[in-house]
Structures are given as C-alpha cells and as structure tokens.
Amino acid sequence: MSVSQFVAHRGEGKARVFALIRGSSDSLEVVTSLGADDAHVAEDLIRELNFFLxxxxxxxxxxxxGGLPNAVQIAVRNFLQKRCRATLGAMSVYGAxxxxxxxxxxxxxEFRELLGAAYLIGLGFEASNEIDEDGDASWEVQLSTAEPFVRASEGERSWALPEGVSLSSTWTSRDYSGGNVIDQAVRVAxxxxxxxYRVCLHTFEKGDGESIDSSSTSVIVVDIFDAPIPPSRGDLDA
Structure with missing residues (x-):
C-alpha cells in the first residue's frame, strides 16, 4: 500500500487532512487536524504535501x-516518516x-505485441519470466498507469532488485540504436x-535532473540474473 495523494475536509470551522492510501482497496488515513485558527491554510498544506510526495x-x-502549531508539525512529520518514505518507481510525471x-x-x-502497445501509449510495465511444472516458460506482466520517473541520481531502474539472486547482465535501450527497441528487448529477454535464466523487464522515464519537471527519456531495461527461472505462482499456490 502507498500514499497516492493528500486531501482535506473542512467543516464547522476546522479542517482534517487525510492521506489517500492505494492498495487492494483504497482507504483514507488521518494525518492531522487544523483548529479554527489554522483551518484556512488547509489547502496550502495539501499543496505542500502533494508537492513533497x-x-x-x-x-x-x-x-x-514552521508557521503551523507544533502539534500539527509533529503529526505531519511522524506520518511522513512512517508512511511516506521515498519508494523507487512510485511516482510518474503525472502523479502516483x-x-x-x-x-x-x-x-x-503476444508478449511482444503487449509490451509494444503499452510502450506506445505510455503505460509502464514490469515483466518477469516464470516456468510451469511442465517446464514451459511464460511471462507475468504488470501494467501500470504510467512509466515511473527516475531522477538522474537514482541509477538505471525503477524497482529494487530481488533479494537472493545475483545480477548477471543488464541491457538497456540507451545502448541500442538499431531499430525497434521493444523488439530488441524481447529478443534479449x-x-x-x-x-x-531468470529475466525481468521494465520501463521508466529517466530524468536529466532531480526535479520531476526536468526533461526525461523513456528507457527499457532487461535484467538477466544468474539464477534459474522461478516457478509460476500458480504452481507455488497449488
């Protein structure tokens, strides 16, 4: 679950600030309350929190x-520390x-066409191979609403490498200029x-700077691991 945005509700001269939590089901979580003397800054606080996100x-x-009561400052900072730690791949240039x-x-x-269509319309994707009990390989593809934004200082991927396996090699579209990058990424994978070998593909927007408003370039990455293809989830759950 992750915080996708902050919202405020005003009533009876007071205001409450909520975080919208995205997960298997969406929910609201209280961040802090503003008394009658400070309720007028609720929208400004929301803008600051969403900008920070x-x-x-x-x-x-x-x-x-610094201009708000200590109780509000403490509540906001505690919430951000516990629930809003920076997560690689969580934000795009369009938001969460x-x-x-x-x-x-x-x-x-079908795999090539799916990734090609997603890439063409700007959807993000993470794909990983898996193998069933008969030894046949297939792909699990998670489509997302947009390509994650990765700041210039954050490296060349939008998700953390899986634990317990060693990275053998990485191919990226930055190093390729021979034609359709999706076709080549699929060939490598x-x-x-x-x-x-275990393989993961994903795409992201690589920023030229640290601001999400900086110019960026779409990048496709194929990570190849020195590990066997994992069993399909269906086999693990059986």
Missing part, C-alpha cells in the same frame, strides 16, 4: 510547516503510479529465457 523537497515543506492490470502471456508474439 512528488519532489521530496524537504526544505520547502519545512519552511511551510498505480497498478493497472496483471496479465500472463505464454506466446512470444527471450534469448536469456531459452538458456534458463
């Missing part, structure tokens, strides 16, 4: 919080990245899969 600009937020659809594909052509 995207830009992680602590200086701007601290400057604003939300899961869109989880698909399972066993046809190479399928080649490693045919040799029995």
């Amino acid at each position: 995207v830009e992680r600009d602590e200086r701007s937020l601290n400057d604003f919080l 990245v939300e899961p869109l659809k989880l698909l399972y594909v066993d046809s190479r052509e 399928e080649s490693a899969t045919s040799r029995g």
